[in-house]
Amino acid sequence: MRPNIVVIQADQMAAQALGAYGDPAARTPHIDALAADAAVYDRAYCNTPLCAPSRASMMTGRMPSDIGCYDNGDDFAASTPTFAHHLRAAGYHTALVGRMHFIGPDQHHGFEQRLTTDVYPADMDMVPDWRRELDDRLQWYHDADAVYTAGASQATVQQDFDDEVSFRTLRHLNDRVRANQAAGERIPFLMVTSFIHPHDPYEPPQEHWDRFEDVHIPDPAHPEVPDPAQDPHSHRLRAMSGFDQRETTDEEVRRARRSYYAAVSYIDDQIGRIRERLETLGLAEDTVIIVTSDHGDMLGEKGLWFKMSPYEESSRVPMIIRGPEHLVPQGRYENPVSLLDLMPTLLELAGTDPEVASTGSPEEEIAPARRGLSLLESARRERSGRSGPEDRDVTIEYLAEGTLRPQLTLVRGQYKLVVCPGDPDQLFDLVADPSELRSVADAPEHAEVTASMRAQLEAQYDLRGLEAEILTSQARRRLVAEALQRGTVRHWDHEPDPEQRYVRGDFWGALQHGQIRIPQGGAEGAA
Template structure:
């Protein structure tokens, strides 16, 4: 793993929070949704959204208006988020790439700092290590953990692999009385609330023994609103009289300007059949309903923190691994560098001495989450490419840092392309390169919908040269491409071998829980009771 810093700010030192020895380290709750675009939340300006709980956190906390994933694909995005290392440096190129257990994650770092660490729900770890530093993992994942989803950049587009995204979820979107995703997320919600109870039980036991309560990190990770778009009836009905806007720009970009979007459409079959306007509206309604379903879970988690007396010393962070195009530019799902796919919500809520209130415009990314959690925990600052978003917010408020000072990088190294695609966001500009494709430059201040490629305009020549220079300084594109192709070959061999003869899955199966009464009946009853005023 390289120590090369892919992302940095250049405005000098930003001030850390004021810590007092008498203040206990805060509990931290990270709530993550899958494929939840920032633009689909009321907190980010969507007037059709029904997200009152996330909006309330935003109103009372910190909102990062320009937060991005570092890869618009589940597994590499999450691995990067947990480590603070870019996917290409981790070797986590795609959804069939194993995540090395020797790389420190924020769970390792907080566990070392004395935190109890638990993962509830989805994280899309590929490979044998299904904990990556979490002391407890309370559910299995919703997707398999094996090396089966390995792209092949040598295959023609028409030769599709079985696991590619397909157009069907857009055509079949609608109410589901029950589904795998609902069952999974309902379990995540239930176990999240029970785990909060368990942390209070542990605090009570510590107090009875004259010991300090142990702070905790809990990551609750849901699969909604990821396709298939199949929300419960209750949430679908909330939008019966809501005018959800149609895609603002459903037309497909010119293939000469944007071949990547055409590859994504061909990979998923949208080039051969495309939903009509009513089907598009139906799918978007289902997506908005699924986001509302996530919002209900956020509300229940916050209510449980309040009722257990944990809110005063708990920081809540809400985010997602990537967005969803939802029909913009004729695209669905993710895998694109466009804003709808690559921007994510990032909302922080907690005690004011820890979380600066307000909206913050400096670009940040999921790469910054690990340093943020370490910062909150008061643990030693890691050598990392990112920085704490809370320090960035305070620096922005103090005038020490601004949008021009923090470039953010997005990598896409998976299916739907034949060469590495890199994007850099710097100030108001987004610049995209992929060998064989035309460069793209978007001025997000004057062209927020990314309709006009300005890369060849003379007035932007200096900007293109500057951003290209930054990417060239960070990446050896030929070496990166060769490494990806070699990795694909190697992993296909391993996956094929592991499917021969006796098969063993990497999937996580939670250990039997010591719940209810085990052994000492009276002690178990006493431990299980949460008394008023306990924290």
């Protein structure tokens, strides 16, 4: 029997801020309980630390540059297959609840239903300009003010949005049971629920802020900004967000970090409610739950906040898969994986060929570091000893605001190489230097590793050609965006279909359809 699949994605939720990943300050009991009997990937990376291109890459199993989604102002082509297309073609009901930051007129990308609008606009409002000075700031840039003003709020746009996402998610699970009752058979479903928390601004509900009243949340371990001669990218990010204009105080940092942890605790509550509803409806035993994020958050490390950086705090994400043991090999796994791997994972669970999902077609050749591998297969290989941390590279791109040229990162075993034309190469030994404080790219004893990893990146990418493509794309999209703001303006934002949910037409039939009986003897077996 093919399982139901529930993917729960948070925005900007760093792996290091969860109890399941070893943080004693976290208050994430529901995620921790989920992880206790799940497959947990300790080194899962996003493939670009920015919202829209990360999600497009995750949904297609392809790198952002391969699908032309460079930044948060780039349209996602409707002709590019996603995991929602594949599962829908395989007979799954597919639904998206919440945020996915699709840019462009296609706001479904294979989902049969989309139950909420997005929290950000779908237009080309966020097109970077690499020819613009970084201190000539565009209005949508991340802003240091989010750190200076962090704290609890009674109501915010993000709270309103996520409260709706949670409500719609729980009701959609009811609807899947109703659909099975009406059809007289079990129809497997994919539901992707995507929240905006704990994304900045850091404004959690008071209830979750209060949970940390007596909790010691450590300060950033290494708040010092790296040497600009060795790491100009971090200084560009600080200048873009305004952190070079005003230093944060210790109290501001602590309030922002507490707010972030409180927002993560809010997400944990929503995950608990979803699991409880699955149990109540009798869906839990044949449903696979996946918890992840689109990228992390620096949270003051190295003087940085938000994402956009190749450092671990920004580029690592949680990846937790809980399901029946015959489908999901439970345990903790150390081999590097990435969000590219989610698409072939879902297709394996659905009984569809993951090889086709990794490329779009069986004939298309894509470099191994730029294609996905089922996370279940990765776990099997690691468990059997057929694959170790050095046997599969993970590639991370950054092609958006805050840089002036393409930045590429390669993770291989204990090493991470960061390359950006005009910047010095950085090589970090994550075993000897887990905080990434000292680049060893110029160290003679690491010369062979640096050369090998750089050669791998150069084999995958034409950096000069990629830079030219991105600059051309930026100019083209700026022209389109400016033109579309003149005259009659038609936005691409998704507007959910009006629902015929309550009593209409067949009076008694509508009441009967809406009813989910509690079975004799308890709630189990309701579906």
